Amino acid sequence: MSRAYRISVKDSVARDIRAGDEICTQLELLGILSPEAMGQLLRAELGQRGFEETDDGKLVRQQGDLTVTVDPCNGEVSVKTVAEKSVVVEGEREATAWDDVGPLRKTIEDHARELLAKELEKKIQKENDKLQEKATASLEQHLHDLQPELAQIVNKVTREALKQKAATLGTITEIAEDEKSGSMTIKIEV
């Protein structure tokens, strides 16, 4: 008489997963001064806002999972988020065999193990998708905060450039600035 044997297979997978998102844009600065001079002003302004210069001349600021990189030579901005996580997924699968030893049992066990591996891979992929969603949501959130800051930077650099340009045209007698409206009046004596 045959008896059914339950074969149980257990496995776990540990993996470091990583997800990220990035968008790039261009700061459009007016060509009031030479590109080098505009780049210098941008570099100075970014320096005051916590950006650090890297070996390739770009300015980088790291805030948690967010990295903002600005190339002062051409105004290129890259905003990047990276999320990392170590995940451990476990699973168990059961199969039935009519023999507790022999090739049939081995075949059934291998098949169960194969199915379990696929199942675990799917779980890891799910975790990866979750992490990707988190990274993208984080990037979208940061963009809301970053957009006004970049606008302020462009505004400040433009004002500084205008002041320098005015100084080359004559003697500045009066400068009236309105931070709120962003307007600036420069009087010069030629």
Added chain:
Amino acid sequence: MTATCEVTRFEFDLLRILRALLGVIPIHQVQSLILNKRTPPACLNPNAVALVKDTLAKGLILYLVRAGGWRDEAFLQKDTPTNGRVWNRVPLAERTLTFSRKPLDFLLWLTAEHPTQTKVEWYRASTESTAGDDLFFQIAFDALRDDPELFDAFRSKSPFLNNPFSWLMNASDFATVDDPAPPSFAPLMTGTRAMMLECLQAPLTKRWLRSETAKSEIADWNIMRRRGIAETAILTQFLKAAESANRLDLALFPLRVLSKLFAGRSLEPSFWIGGLMADAPMRLAERIAIQRSALSLVQQADTFSRWHQQARAVGYFDEGYAASQFWKEAYEALYGGATITQARQTLAALDPLRVSAGGGETFP
């Protein structure tokens, strides 16, 4: 008195298929002839060959004249704007159509074989296509593409796949792979093909305009991505070829489409991408890339703006003055300045971080 000549049943069917491909009779009238398999004769009668030649030559000329050759327009002839209808402004040598054996081989095959079931090939890769061949195959492809099976059977064949007219006229047909490889557009800028392209400006404008306005009906992100990639590849290479050959007049149709699209109004990106539904790519970077590529034509605004600036810099005594004046006139007639500004605003709306100090020249 009407001269008559005898042809066999097979030849009669072949001539009917040819007339249908050229739009003389409706294509559905020959659908069964195309899908029937029969034994071809060892060779065609001289009468039949003469009729094929005559039908081809007259059919293509009629097509070109109807497409735009009849219009009294100006195009560049040796860097000089020349007015008139196509037969008045283009020298006879450049508007004489010649054909290789390819169209006849194709017609024999189409009459004898079932196009979707046969394994018999009809085209000879070694022989070079003439301008007449290219236009014929484009027209034939246009006539056959409404049948999905025939469309699939022909799309990957060399005379269609390597035909620059097909890519320009039906760009979306080639949006099936991630890295489309359009053929070189340089041959379209000289000789008979340039004359054909002059005649095709109006249909090209109409087709691209229709394609742009229908983009909002695309719901699938992947389809939009492939479409954008294909169109960007076509437009970039086409405009580059026109610039290299100093034939900016042949590249006016994309600017004409932009001008008709914007027509003094601002358009939101949703005009193109408003139909994209759920199942968007997870990454923001990917979503923005697809949205940008959907606006492939709008992205060419910078090229037109650059051409205009270059034209403005050409002085009276400089080489190419007449051609630059021609471009400036055409650009202004199409409200190029306003159109380009609107196009840039639309593109800017796609950038979630767009920061600008205002109008004017930017650095570097």
